[in-house]
Amino acid sequence: MSKHLTEQRFIDFPIQESVLDALDSKSFEFCTPIQAKTLPYTLAGQDIAGQAQTGTGKTLAFLVATFNHLLSHPIETKSNQPKALILAPTRELAVQIAADAEMFTQRTGLNLALAYGGDGYEKQLHAIEKGVDILIGTTGRVIDYVKQNIINLDQIQVVVLDEADRMFDLGFIKDIRYLMRKCPKPESRLTMLFSATLSHRVRELAFEDMHNAEYVEIEPLQRTGHRIKEELFYPSNEDKMPLLLTLIEEEWPDRCIIFANTKHKCEDIWRYLSSDGHRVGLLTGDVPQKKRLTLLDEFTQGNLDILVATDVAARGLHIPDVTHVFNYDLPDDREDYVHRIGRTGRAGESGSSISFACEQYAVNLPAIEEYIGHPIPVSQYNSEALLALPKLRRSKTRSTRFNTKRTRNRKA
Incomplete structure (x- = not known):
């Protein structure tokens, strides 16, 4: 059982x-x-x-x-x-x-x-x-x-x-x-x-x-599920986007949600990931309702690998088999951290949560760690080994993102 x-x-x-x-x-x-x-x-x-x-x-x-x-x-x-x-x-x-x-x-x-x-x-x-x-x-x-x-x-x-x-x-x-x-x-x-x-x-x-x-x-043994592997990086502002692209390339998540604190930052992340060839959808409050439902269905069906979202989507989303959650920005509300990473590691499955404590949002970390009752393990990265940012495509590619097909060549 x-x-x-x-x-x-x-x-x-x-x-x-x-x-x-x-x-x-x-x-x-x-x-x-x-x-x-x-x-x-x-x-x-x-x-x-x-x-x-x-x-x-x-x-x-x-x-x-x-x-x-x-x-x-x-x-x-x-x-x-x-x-x-x-x-x-x-x-x-x-x-x-x-x-x-x-x-x-x-x-x-x-x-x-x-x-x-x-x-x-x-x-x-x-x-x-x-x-x-x-x-x-x-x-x-x-x-x-x-x-x-x-x-x-x-x-x-x-x-x-x-x-x-x-x-x-x-x-x-x-x-x-x-x-x-x-x-x-x-x-x-x-x-x-x-x-x-x-x-x-x-x-x-x-x-x-x-x-x-x-x-x-029903009180969990801990606020963050024990099946969720948590990881924290301290990137500089200029390293933040290259680090995200590099980690996605290394982790190659089967189904991933990336959270940011503003719709404008979500749009930036979507543009870079789309330009890098990822099958990615954007979910913010400005997205029309029909497109929101289509996005969620495409993500659930596996036609999209990555969903970039604001906290409008942090609660209530029931999407099975989410393997990774990225906190591109640490949330201002400490409870939102738990709600965000709760998208993975559900129903007995394991999951990974990767958070960035950047120059702007690192101030939110103490309250988050106090709330969850433990420090988030810190990992290091080599800034010289990060992927270069791709050349951004024109925004019109948003309308054709569902047709983007990327060949997944995992490293041996």
Whole structure:
């Protein structure tokens, strides 16, 4: 059995047969710790506030509980209005949750629809008007549909708030409370909240908008997974980009995410990597929604080897088999370091995290090391052995990056 699983089996819980069939179709047999600890409460209709990092199986935990609750408590809603509302802080996370839920919709007959801003308004509206059991979305678009009387929430039986701490960070708390007031009272619904940290403000939200919530905390043995090999370099500003190119050439990651602190720096990194022949995508807040989803799909399918991203993508991305994470810039928020490198070393796999403490961002290192509870091992490099920077291509190559094919010739 994988070390990240418990001995608790899904089949030993009182779960609806169609939900178990869906789990079996994807070979889910044993629970992760967050699933094993929350399901006894949620399957019994008890509200929970769970602390768990991304990659611990929390999405499956609340999806199993949501589908099981709706099947166990069937009601007829007027005009096919939603019975469950799942809220996420970002569009990407909402889309990922919907993708994970597909195995349940295929087996249970329950319908789901997406509601997120930035793209697909009419398509989303059409899906909702056809009838929806489970609505997954971001707060802004859901509120838009509520205010237009396209949907009403007075028949909601289940509410899920995923990454609640991130919703606070993005300023969505007023939106959340608006939507909670549109739903039935807390004692009349099942509410599940998940957060990387159960901070005072998250607990306050749970107290106000949940009914006697049970707090479930899954504390990792260390804030950074023990399967993640961490490494730190101290490059000069002029060595930073050549060092990145050299390390990528040496490590040759199968699937890699590079984080920088600004969209402009991400664009610079993308240009150099693209000019060097890498299959690389750029994910920042300025990238249109359709292109963002296409990028994530291309990266997940293996058509892109490298994704350059700002922290807009640090949470909620569920991409399997990420082998390397590069912190081109050390993040200003120490918690973002953990969220970034948590993209690798997931579900029992190993991973590598390589960080640059440059002249501008080395000041962030002490707070990061204090937070994670250990110093990051330092490695040296020979500046004379770094690769030369490639000649930059014109920016129009961005539109053709998916067609870039690079022959991978590993050194013997």
